Amino acid sequence: MEKRIAAPEILAATPAAATTANGWRWIGIVAIVAIAVALPFALSKYHVFELTMVMIYAIAVLGLNILTGYNGQISLGHGGFFAAGAYTAAILMHRYGVPYWLTLPPAALIGFALGVLFGLPALRFEGPYLALVTLAMALATPQLLKYFDTWTGGQQGINLVKPMPPPGLGIDRDRWLYFIALIVLLLAIRIAANILHGRTGRAFVAIRDHPIAAAAMGIDTAKYKTLAFGTSTLFTAVAGALAAIVIGYVSPEGYSLFLSISFLVGSAVGGIATIGGAIVGGFFIQFVPNLANDISDAAPWAIYGLAMLLFMYTMPHGVVGTLWPWLIRFFAARKTVAPIAVRRSDGA
Amino acid sequence: MHQFLQQIFSGLAAGSIYASLALALVMIYRATDLVNFAQGEMAMFSTYIAWTLVNAGLPFWLAFLITLAASFLGGMIIERVVIRPVENAPVLAAVVVTIGLLLIFNSVAGWIYSYTVQDFPSPFPDRPVFGALMTTRDLGVIGVTLLMLVLLFAFFRYTPIGLAMRAAAQNPASARLCGIRVGRMLAIGWGLAAMIGATAGVMVAPVLFLDPNMMGGVLIYAFAGALLGGITSPIGAVVGGLIVGVTENLVGTYLIASQLKLTVAFALIILVLVFRPNGLFGTAIVRRV
Numbered sequence: 001m002e003k004r005i006a007a008p009e010i011l012a013a014t015p016a017a018a019t020t021a022n023g024w025r026w027i028g029i030v031a032i033v034a035i036a037v038a039l040p041f042a043l044s045k046y047h048v049f050e051l052t053m054v055m056i057y058a059i060a061v062l063g064l065n066i067l068t069g070y071n072g073q074i075s076l077g078h079g080g081f082f083a084a085g086a087y088t089a090a091i092l093m094h095r096y097g098v099p100y101w102l103t104l105p106p107a108a109l110i111g112f113a114l115g116v117l118f119g120l121p122a123l124r125f126e127g128p129y130l131a132l133v134t135l136a137m138a139l140a141t142p143q144l145l146k147y148f149d150t151w152t153g154g155q156q157g158i159n160l161v162k163p164m165p166p167p168g169l170g171i172d173r174d175r176w177l178y179f180i181a182l183i184v185l186l187l188a189i190r191i192a193a194n195i196l197h198g199r200t201g202r203a204f205v206a207i208r209d210h211p212i213a214a215a216a217m218g219i220d221t222a223k224y225k226t227l228a229f230g231t232s233t234l235f236t237a238v239a240g241a242l243a244a245i246v247i248g249y250v251s252p253e254g255y256s257l258f259l260s261i262s263f264l265v266g267s268a269v270g271g272i273a274t275i276g277g278a279i280v281g282g283f284f285i286q287f288v289p290n291l292a293n294d295i296s297d298a299a300p301w302a303i304y305g306l307a308m309l310l311f312m313y314t315m316p317h318g319v320v321g322t323l324w325p326w327l328i329r330f331f332a333a334r335k336t337v338a339p340i341a342v343r344r345s346d347g348a
Numbered sequence: 349m350h351q352f353l354q355q356i357f358s359g360l361a362a363g364s365i366y367a368s369l370a371l372a373l374v375m376i377y378r379a380t381d382l383v384n385f386a387q388g389e390m391a392m393f394s395t396y397i398a399w400t401l402v403n404a405g406l407p408f409w410l411a412f413l414i415t416l417a418a419s420f421l422g423g424m425i426i427e428r429v430v431i432r433p434v435e436n437a438p439v440l441a442a443v444v445v446t447i448g449l450l451l452i453f454n455s456v457a458g459w460i461y462s463y464t465v466q467d468f469p470s471p472f473p474d475r476p477v478f479g480a481l482m483t484t485r486d487l488g489v490i491g492v493t494l495l496m497l498v499l500l501f502a503f504f505r506y507t508p509i510g511l512a513m514r515a516a517a518q519n520p521a522s523a524r525l526c527g528i529r530v531g532r533m534l535a536i537g538w539g540l541a542a543m544i545g546a547t548a549g550v551m552v553a554p555v556l557f558l559d560p561n562m563m564g565g566v567l568i569y570a571f572a573g574a575l576l577g578g579i580t581s582p583i584g585a586v587v588g589g590l591i592v593g594v595t596e597n598l599v600g601t602y603l604i605a606s607q608l609k610l611t612v613a614f615a616l617i618i619l620v621l622v623f624r625p626n627g628l629f630g631t632a633i634v635r636r637v
Binding site: 068074121124125126128129131132133135136139140143144146147261264265267268269272298299300301302303304305306307308309312313316317 | 448615
């Protein structure tokens with residue numbers, strides 16, 4: 001008896017319908033991006049900051065989705081990789097005076113390297129065992145950060161100077177950081193979509209759904225699982241670096257087990273095997289704890305927990321994972337009679 | 349040498365707590381393929397019930413029995429009301445539900461009983477025995493754990509309900525065809541797990557003191573113990589829990605300052621798992637193509 005992390009399969013209907021669906025999709029994407037660009041000018045500084053954090057969490061959750069949703073490997077330790085990215089950026093800026101935007105590539109590199117290193121022993125573990133190994137990582141992160149205090153500043157952490165927007169642009173610091181996060185998020189989504197909808201992504205999914213069949217078809221399981229780990233942690237580390245830049249402060253307590261669990265919850269609420277779900281997850285991580293606090297300051301986490309239960313009962317595949325196939329069906333049903341999946345036949 | 353043995357025995361006392369909770373985790377995992385992250389917080393809540401009863405003037409062991417009964421009932425209700433709706437949902441949805449349950453229990457306990465740390469009475473006197481190798485309290489904790497294990501073993505081995513529960517866990521479809529009410533067996537399993545957790549909570553509370561976050565660390569060590577022994581093996585859970593207790597104690601005493609105790613203990617456990625990926629007593633999962 002084996003339960004599967006179910007994924008909504010992308011329905012590509014007949015070519016004509018596919019074109020229309022594509023048209024709709026592009027209209028939707030342009031509309032969303034236009035709103036995202038206009039939004040910061042309509043909101044207060046604090047709300048802009050909150051939305052920036054939503055996008056940062058979305059990038060981190062996107063990383064986790066690649067690993068858990070598409071490759072079937074669970075991680076309770078992504079807060080650790082988030083911290084790795086954050087401290088990479090903080091140490092580079094603080095000790096070596098590196099400009100903030102130049103810290104993102106090294107953070108990505110370190111995230112990828114750590115992920116691959118971690119992914120190698122993880123090859124031997126499945127299900128709850130992998131959960132334990134990654135849980136250990138999440139628990140060790142604050143302890144290690146405190147222990148190596150010559151680099152990390154120990155308990156006090158590191159204070160950073162928030163970057164200034166380029167002069168002459170006429171926007172303030174918070175809105176500038178918002179746009180940086182937006183650009184990185186859009187890039188991340190584009191890259192993730194390219195990876196996941198291509199050969200590599202199909203290999204990830206094949207390994208998730210049937211490791212033996214995948215291996216029999218010639219997919220190098222070990223290579224792709226490690227690659228999934230590295231790609232996933234790359235995204236999360238970049239998100240961590242962005243968070244350090246935007247908040248302007250890093251300290252061990254900010255990267256506890258709770259952060260890792262928040263990522264997993266955000267991922268499940270949005271829809272683990274989706275890209276758009278990451279954004280929903282970002283909103284959940286950023287706003288639901290505050291909302292819960294507004295509803296009841298006596299037991300806010302009980303409200304947060306109830307919200308988790310409610311989402312899982314009504315949408316067990318996550319918001320996007322449950323609603324997206326329904327939307328597709330809604331649009332496709334009017335155009336075609338036979339919405340049978342047609343797969344392109346390139347590669348695996 | 350004397351100190352070394354002392355550390356081993358106090359490690360065993362802590363380990364028997366981890367072993368109990370690990371056993372609760374294994375029971376639920378075997379029945380439903382689910383790691384119940386709320387197990388520790390459920391145990392914490394049970395301990396608060398015991399605390400309330402003792403403070404109301406009941407004798408300790410009577411309060412303990414009432415707590416066990418209440419926990420059994422509570423566990424069954426949780427399975428019926430909270431877990432059943434996600435029975436056929438993706439695994440991650442069920443995991444998130446247990447994490448949500450963890451938060452709810454923790455928050456509600458803090459709300460009702462406040463986050464102040466409370467003293468919890470120990471049923472055992474605290475006197476050194478066996479040439480100061482261990483205390484009567486440690487001995488009592490280990491004794492209660494052993495008694496519970498023997499009772500559980502007898503229950504699963506010699507009673508019809510125990511047999512039915514094993515059948516329901518091993519092969520739900522066939523069990524149902526034999527007329528076993530699988531759903532009810534799952535509920536009883538959750539009730540038993542809650543009872544075992546309650547025992548662990550009541551035993552550990554005099555040492556750790558009672559507060560809503562008391563079981564967080566215990567759950568993590570229990571989880572490690574369960575996996576070290578093999579998540580599918582009840583005996584493994586007990587042995588794993590004991591090993592984790594002793595390792596944690598020895599690492600803290602001899603190897604490294606307590607700052608990195610958790611990290612080193614976990615690194616050791618993972619090292620073992622690298623060589624035995626299904627735990628010490630676990631069986632490899634065989635997949636059909």
